[in-house]
Amino acid sequence: MYRPEDLRLGDIILCEGALDVRDPLGLLMVWASDNPFQHAALVGDGELLESLDVVGTAPLEAYAPVGWRFQVAGATPVQLRTAVSAAQARVGEAYGYRALAREGGPVPLYRRFDPHDVVSSGLVCWAFARAAIRLSWQPLPTPASLSYSPLLLGPRPWREVG
Numbered sequence: 001m002y003r004p005e006d007l008r009l010g011d012i013i014l015c016e017g018a019l020d021v022r023d024p025l026g027l028l029m030v031w032a033s034d035n036p037f038q039h040a041a042l043v044g045d046g047e048l049l050e051s052l053d054v055v056g057t058a059p060l061e062a063y064a065p066v067g068w069r070f071q072v073a074g075a076t077p078v079q080l081r082t083a084v085s086a087a088q089a090r091v092g093e094a095y096g097y098r099a100l101a102r103e104g105g106p107v108p109l110y111r112r113f114d115p116h117d118v119v120s121s122g123l124v125c126w127a128f129a130r131a132a133i134r135l136s137w138q139p140l141p142t143p144a145s146l147s148y149s150p151l152l153l154g155p156r157p158w159r160e161v162g
Helices: 024-033 077-088 096-102 120-130 143-147
Strands: 012-016 037-043 048-051 055-058 067-072
Touching (some): 012 143, 037 077, 037 120, 037 143, 120 143
Antiparallel strands (some): 012 037, 012 067, 037 048
16 A cells, blocks of 8 residues: 655555445456556646546545555656646546446447556556556556556566565
8 A cells, every 4th residue: 555645746646446346347457457456546746637527636644544656667758747747738628438428328239449448557658658658558558458568567466476
């Protein structure tokens, strides 16, 4: 688990377990990936940037009991600032599969939409892509796919030490 005072701009927080039992996609991701992470957030200027139904902010300590801190290997201060600025620019925007469903009617599968705009880890990947860093090659990046990224430096709590 992380300590808020250790967080730095551009760090990525991956959160374990079911944060919200009303989130069937999150629960399905944890089950299907055999990986403990369900949510991702990006450390901004004294706050976390995250996407739930909208892109928003949360206090740095919001996920300390269930969150793990990761840093992006080789990222320059300019790249970290670029990623954070990109995510900050989207604060207040509708986001995610629940926002798509809330629009009513069937989700237009024939229409092209950015797969990064579906789950929280997509926002993190999208923000870093604006800084020329590709965190995941997955077409629909999940918190699990982020956790396997060789660019993320941090603990791997699901792996047994032996």
